[in-house]
Amino acid sequence: MTHRIGKTLSTLGLGVVLATGAVSGPLVGMAQAAGASDTEHERAARWQEIAKSIFGDRQIAQTDSLVKIDAPVRALDAALVPITLTMPKDGQIKAVSLIIDDNPAPYAAKFEFGPAADPAELKLRVRVNNYTDMHAVVETQDGKLYEAKQFVKASGGCSAPMGMSDEEAMKGMGDMRLKFAETAPGKPVEATLMVRHPNFSGMQMNQVTREYTPARYIDKLTVSAGDRTVFTMTGDISIASNPVINFAFKPDGKPIQVAASDNQGGRWQHSFNPPSPTN
Amino acid sequence: MTADAVHPRTFGAGPSRRHALFAGLCLCCLPTLGRAAESFAIEEVGPGIFVRKGLIADATVDNDDAIANVGFIVGKTGVLVTESGGSLADGRWLRAEIVKRTDKPITHVVLTHVHPDHVFGAGAFVQDKPVFIGHAKLTEALSARGEFYRKRLIDLLGEDRTGPVVYPTMSVADTAEIDLGDRRLTFTAHGPAHTTSDLSMIDSGSGLLFPADLLFVNRIPSLDGSLRGWLTEIERLKTLGATRAVPGHGPVAVDLAPALADLSGYLTVLRDGTRAAIAKDVPIEKAVTSVAAEQRDAWALFDTYNGRNVTVAYQELEWE
Numbered sequence: 155m156t157h158r159i160g161k162t163l164s165t166l167g168l169g170v171v172l173a174t175g176a177v178s179g180p181l182v183g184m185a186q187a188a189g190a191s192d193t194e195h196e197r198a199a200r201w202q203e204i205a206k207s208i209f210g211d212r213q214i215a216q217t218d219s220l221v222k223i224d225a226p227v228r229a230l231d232a233a234l235v236p237i238t239l240t241m242p243k244d245g246q247i248k249a250v251s252l253i254i255d256d257n258p259a260p261y262a263a264k265f266e267f268g269p270a271a272d273p274a275e276l277k278l279r280v281r282v283n284n285y286t287d288m289h290a291v292v293e294t295q296d297g298k299l300y301e302a303k304q305f306v307k308a309s310g311g312c313s314a315p316m317g318m319s320d321e322e323a324m325k326g327m328g329d330m331r332l333k334f335a336e337t338a339p340g341k342p343v344e345a346t347l348m349v350r351h352p353n354f355s356g357m358q359m360n361q362v363t364r365e366y367t368p369a370r371y372i373d374k375l376t377v378s379a380g381d382r383t384v385f386t387m388t389g390d391i392s393i394a395s396n397p398v399i400n401f402a403f404k405p406d407g408k409p410i411q412v413a414a415s416d417n418q419g420g421r422w423q424h425s426f427n428p429p430s431p432t433n
Numbered sequence: 434m435t436a437d438a439v440h441p442r443t444f445g446a447g448p449s450r451r452h453a454l455f456a457g458l459c460l461c462c463l464p465t466l467g468r469a470a471e472s473f474a475i476e477e478v479g480p481g482i483f484v485r486k487g488l489i490a491d492a493t494v495d496n497d498d499a500i501a502n503v504g505f506i507v508g509k510t511g512v513l514v515t516e517s518g519g520s521l522a523d524g525r526w527l528r529a530e531i532v533k534r535t536d537k538p539i540t541h542v543v544l545t546h547v548h549p550d551h552v553f554g555a556g557a558f559v560q561d562k563p564v565f566i567g568h569a570k571l572t573e574a575l576s577a578r579g580e581f582y583r584k585r586l587i588d589l590l591g592e593d594r595t596g597p598v599v600y601p602t603m604s605v606a607d608t609a610e611i612d613l614g615d616r617r618l619t620f621t622a623h624g625p626a627h628t629t630s631d632l633s634m635i636d637s638g639s640g641l642l643f644p645a646d647l648l649f650v651n652r653i654p655s656l657d658g659s660l661r662g663w664l665t666e667i668e669r670l671k672t673l674g675a676t677r678a679v680p681g682h683g684p685v686a687v688d689l690a691p692a693l694a695d696l697s698g699y700l701t702v703l704r705d706g707t708r709a710a711i712a713k714d715v716p717i718e719k720a721v722t723s724v725a726a727e728q729r730d731a732w733a734l735f736d737t738y739n740g741r742n743v744t745v746a747y748q749e750l751e752w753e
Binding site: 224313319331350396 | 573576577578580581629714716717718721740741744745748751752
């Protein structure tokens with residue numbers, strides 16, 4: 155199974171092209187997906203290999219308190235699988251990585267938290283290409299690593315055609331919205347960041363030329379409250395198109411800055427006024 | 434008016450190991466455990482118009498993906514196939530039913546949209562060299578998804594029963610008309626709705642509308658184009674002058690107005706519920722279990738498709 159991993163593991167690089175397509179409409183139920191028949195042992199061995207390529211020889215301890223992954227056991231749409239990472243221990247988490255073991259580029263995203271972050275809960279949407287284990291690995295402030303996992307049944311998410319032309323998919327690229335949930339004063343504010351970007355996986359076929367659309371994905375996304383960083387995300391092709399990220403931050407009344415870049419040199423920056431602290 | 438019905442035949446085999454592999458699919462909906470496509474009846478729903486009701490199920494190893502309402506219209510100069518079938522095997526079955534009833538040439542095959550249960554029967558008609566009629570956007574949609582659908586179907590049915598991806602040879606960007614000598618078929622290319630390649634047709638001989646999957650009856654609609662667009666196209670279907678229609682899924686013919694009312698009822702609840710969820714910051718993973726839940730008893734296969742419909746709707750509506 156090592157051939158699935160490719161050589162781009164240790165960095166968040168472009169994954170290898172493997173399969174075609176995901177389904178929309180009738181065919182939803184006909185899954186005999188790749189990876190469906192792997193044994194527990196095979197999955198564990200694959201994870202060992204991936205973990206080593208990302209984290210080297212560092213020890214990773216199991217945890218059921220520092221991080222928890224919530225994902226649907228069976229994805230309704232393999233190209234948009236909602237993931238919630240819960241990290242309840244305030245102040246202890248430095249970074250979290252999400253790894254989708256059997257995706258062509260398994261290292262889906264890494265979030266490094268800054269002083270304005272409240273990492274208690276983080277949501278994002280990913281593509282899932284196979285029946286796979288998903289791992290969340292947190293790094294605590296003292297530099298230790300802890301992992302949690304969840305098994306997800308989905309298939310074809312990375313190669314799912316977007317159902318529109320590339321031009322249409324790229325319309326408004328870089329547009330952003332930031333929505334704030336109502337919050338009691340003095341509490342962290344929950345926010346939803348939406349970014350218009352096709353996040354082409356490199357595995358989707360161009361509908362007109364019948365060639366693969368080159369991968370074009372958000373590789374860096376930084377959110378700051380004033381001068382203080384909330385988080386920096388390093389992303390890859392496993393993030394679903396039009397990325398949406400829910401996070402929480404500690405407001406100080408200063409504008410929220412969002413800076414995004416993609417692997418083809420696209421750069422976008424937006425500023426948002428946070429809810430008034432007196433509210 | 435009823436054509437010779439072909440009665441269900443049961444093939445002896447009991448549930449096989451492959452059934453177990455597809456656990457979770459609705460095998461209970463199948464009339465037999467044999468080859469379902471060979472156990473269908475065809476009904477004459479109008480003069481010279483024959484329709485077979487598709488199974489209210491998803492594609493399985495046993496049903497040849499014969500889940501859509503397929504059929505044909507016998508005109509003076511030739512036969513127009515209204516829907517080709519869900520696999521080569523299903524298309525061959527349909528072709529055999531045509532040949533049983535008429536020796537007129539098969540001159541036209543309509544590919545109503547990109548979904549596999551509507552296009553993979555086309556391979557059975559290639560030998561007749563018909564005009565394959567499709568929406569102007571169908572070619573690009575098929576080139577994006579056709580091979581993927583084909584692989585999926587091969588996993589299920591095997592290569593021999595699946596067939597090739599067949600592309601339209603006549604594309605309809607707005608409207609078009611076909612003359613079969615004694616009747617005219619008028620086509621309308623719709624904006625993004627059920628999919629981005631929906632083509633409807635009206636027969637001048639009977640006044641029947643063939644909206645394909647722009648109209649689901651009893652079976653829950655699946656959303657793969659645009660929710661707002663679909664509600665718009667429903668209004669357009671109402672203006673085409675038809676009172677009866679052959680839906681893409683459901684009974685072979687229905688009164689159009691109440692069927693459209695049921696459909697737009699579901700789609701409206703889906704739209705409004707999804708909008709409300711977005712407005713209240715209900716995340717997508719919670720919305721999929723709550724939005725449109727009140728429609729559950731009204732639709733077959735609700736649990737298979739509703740959550741997915743909410744997912745598609747959410748992505749469309751969150752940017753409003």
